[in-house]
Amino acid sequence: MNSQNGFLLSYIKYGENDAVLHCFTEEDGFQSYFLKGIYAKRNKKKALLLPLSKLNFSLNPLKGNGIQTISRFEMVKSNDIYSDIRCNSVVFFVSDFLNQNLRHENKNHNIFFCLEEFIDELENQNYQSHLIFLIKILKIQGVAPLINEGNYLDPETGTFSPHLTHQIFTEEISTLWKAILSIENPYLIKVHSTFRKDFLDSLLVYYHYHITDFKIPASLEVIQQIFE
Template sequence: MTSQNGFLLSFIKYGENDAVLHCFTEEDGFQTYFLKGIYSKKNKKKAFLLPLSKLNFSVNSGRSTGIQTVSKFEMTEISDVYTDIKANTVIFFIADFLNQVLRHENKNPLVFFAIDEFIQQLNLENYRSHLFFLIKILKIQGVAPLLGEGNFLDPETGIFTNSGTHHFFDSENSMLWKLVLSSPNPYEIKIPKNLRKNFLDSILIYYHYHVSDFRTPNSLEIIQQIFE
């Protein structure tokens, strides 16, 4: 039996009472766990199954399937973000996003710390924090744009050029990218409300170019509506 600390990215009900969990753990990166009895009537811990909730798992290695079975788990931190409709919308969006881009990620303390930091920002009601977090993940994974003298970001090459190559990457949006990439603390940057939608769209376009099989999270439309 081993102990794991991790963020819950997604969960699927299996049978009547069980569930399969996808998590990003501090010790081993992306992991899939089998959780028995979580949906039984007497089990009150089903309330812990929230996107990006920080949990501690005691797990046993599976014998036939290779999936580790959770013998017990606890929530290590209680957050208010789930009672805030804007923060809750951002949480669901980022959990959906991470569930696909971290599928093949092994142990990575920088990613784990970045998720922790992002949730802290949401607790501080920084409702633009997801924009900076998405770019932080690009930097950690080594596919972020290279800073240069140009005023237009080419999303396909990841290089700033002197002429535009994509309509979402005009000079205004490209300069936002450059500001975030060069800032030691991007979470302090103020992005005008009227620019956030296009900026988020440009980030997702960049992911389509640089992350294999990337798909736009299903919750994108909801998060765009909430912040209009």
């Protein structure tokens, strides 16, 4: 039996009482686990199955070609982000985003650390932290834009151009990208509310060009409504 820390991205009910959990783990990257009896009436641990909750799993040895079964799990650290409607919407969006787009990601300590840092920002009520987090993921995956003298980010080439190449990537939006890419701690940068929707749209456009099989999360509409 081995132990594993991981962030819960999603889960689906399986049969009457069981579930399959999709997680991003510290040691093995994206993993799916089978969890028996979580929907049983007397099982109070279903309350721990919150998006992006950091859990510690004890896993039974893998038999055959199936998925590993969780024998025990605990929450590593509790926090109050789920009681704040804005934090909650950000958490659902990011967990949905990662669940769609990290399916083939193996062990990556940088992404795992980046998730821990992102949760810390949310605990401090940084409601725009998801915008910064998505750029940090691009940097980790080696597809972030290259900074040069241009004033307009070209999302297709990942470079800055002297001319507008895409309607969303205005000079204001492009300047935000450049500032976030340049500063040591980008969470210090404030994205004004008037730019947040367009900035998020620009992130999704960029991901579309540079991440293979990129999928827009279904929760996008919810987070856009929360921050209108």
